[in-house]
Amino acid sequence: MSDERMHPDQHALGDDLVRRLVARQFPRWGHLPVRRYASGGTVNGMYRLGEDMVVRLPLRAGGAEDVLLERAWLPRLAPLLPSPVPELLGEGRPDGDYPWPWSVYRWLSGENPRAGALGEPLALAEDLARFVAAMRNVALPDAPTAYRGGPLDLLDAETRRAIGLLRGLPQEGVDCAAAEAVWDEALRAPRGDGAAVWLHGDLMPGNLLVAGGRLVGVIDFGCAGTGDPACDLFPAWNLLPATGREVFREALGVDDATWRRGRARTLSQALIALPYYRDTNPATAGNARHVIREVLGEERARPGPAGADARLN
Numbered sequence: 376m377s378d379e380r381m382h383p384d385q386h387a388l389g390d391d392l393v394r395r396l397v398a399r400q401f402p403r404w405g406h407l408p409v410r411r412y413a414s415g416g417t418v419n420g421m422y423r424l425g426e427d428m429v430v431r432l433p434l435r436a437g438g439a440e441d442v443l444l445e446r447a448w449l450p451r452l453a454p455l456l457p458s459p460v461p462e463l464l465g466e467g468r469p470d471g472d473y474p475w476p477w478s479v480y481r482w483l484s485g486e487n488p489r490a491g492a493l494g495e496p497l498a499l500a501e502d503l504a505r506f507v508a509a510m511r512n513v514a515l516p517d518a519p520t521a522y523r524g525g526p527l528d529l530l531d532a533e534t535r536r537a538i539g540l541l542r543g544l545p546q547e548g549v550d551c552a553a554a555e556a557v558w559d560e561a562l563r564a565p566r567g568d569g570a571a572v573w574l575h576g577d578l579m580p581g582n583l584l585v586a587g588g589r590l591v592g593v594i595d596f597g598c599a600g601t602g603d604p605a606c607d608l609f610p611a612w613n614l615l616p617a618t619g620r621e622v623f624r625e626a627l628g629v630d631d632a633t634w635r636r637g638r639a640r641t642l643s644q645a646l647i648a649l650p651y652y653r654d655t656n657p658a659t660a661g662n663a664r665h666v667i668r669e670v671l672g673e674e675r676a677r678p679g680p681a682g683a684d685a686r687l688n
Contacts, residue, residue, distance in 0.1 A: 380655065385434045388420045392472055393430055401465050401479065404428070414487075416581055417652065417659055418597060424479060428464060432477040439475035441597025444519060446478065449596055456509050458502070459483055459592045483592040485584025490614050490665045494588030500610075500619035502590035503578070504626035507607045513573035521576040523644075524602015527562060527636055530643050534558055537646040544650060547664070553671045554646060561639030565632040571601040578609045580662060608637030609644070612669045613662055642670045 398405035465479030576598030584592035
C-alpha cells in the first residue's frame with residue numbers, strides 16, 4: 376500500500392493508532408510491537424502484531440461489511456478448503472479513534488506471487504485450480520451473494536467509463552478499441568445454466584501466498600459468496616503464463632462461454648483499476664497493465680476471423 380492516500384474518503388491509520396486500539400480492546404496483546412506491513416491491498420491496512428498475528432483494518436466505510444462477512448464465514452469455509460486461510464483471533468470494535476469493526480488474524484507465512492516471476496507456474500496453476508474447485512464444491516446454506524458474482528452486464532457502465540478514461544491517458548498505451556471489442560464479445564456470449572457457485576471473488580496476486588513456487592495460503596475473503604463461476608478465473612490472466620493458463624483451464628474443465636466471461640471480468644477489473652490507482656498503488660496498477668497486455672495479446676493470437684486484427688481496430 377502506498378503512503379499516499381488511495382481513496383478520498385480513506386481513514387488515516389498508523390502504528391500509534393493501531394497500538395492504542397489493541398491495548399484498549401485486547402490488553403493481553405498490548406505489550407506486543409505493532410508495525411505497518413506494506414502491501415498492495417486497496418481495501419484494508421495491515422499491521423503486524425508481534426511475530427504471529429496481523430491486524431487488518433478497513434481503509435474506508437465500504438470495507439466494514441467485508442469484516443463482518445469474514446467473521447461469519449471463514450470459520451465455516453476453512454475446513455472445506457485445501458489451502459490455509461486466515462484464522463480469526465480477535466474481533467475489534469469501533470471506538471473513538473476508529474469508526475469501523477476490525478480484526479486480528481493469525482499471521483500466514485508466504486509471499487505474494489508476481490506475474491512473470493513464478494518458480495513453479497504449472498504446479499501453481501494446479502494448486503489454484505484445486506482451490507477454485509474446492510470453493511465451487513462448498514455447499515454451505517444461506518450463502519451471501521459474492522461482491523462480483525452477478526451478471527456481466529452489471530459491470531458494463533463502469534467498464535466503458537474506464538475505457539473512456541484510458542483514452543484520455545495515451546501514455547498508458549492501452550488499445551482501447553481492442554479492449555472494447557473483447558468486452559462486447561463477452562457480453563454477447565451465452566450465460567450458461569445460471570447455476571451460482573461459491574467463489575472467493577478476489578483472486579488477485581496480493582491475496583495469494585506462495586512458498587517454493589506452490590500455493591500455501593489464500594487471504595481476504597471479503598468478496599466471497601455465490602455467483603458466476605467465471606469470477607474465480609482471474610489468476611489465468613493476472614498471474615499465470617499462457618502454459619499455466621491452459622493447465623488451470625483444463626483442470627477446472629471450463630467451457631468457452633465461461634472462459635470468455637472470466638477473461639472479460641479480469642479485463643474489466645484491470646481497466647477500472649489502472650486509471651484509479653496509477654498514481655497511488657504501483658502494485659495494483661502494474662498488475663492491471665499486465666492483465667491488459669495478456670488479455671489483448673491472447674485475443675490477437677486467436678486463429679480465424681474472431682481473432683483477426685481487423686475486428687480490433
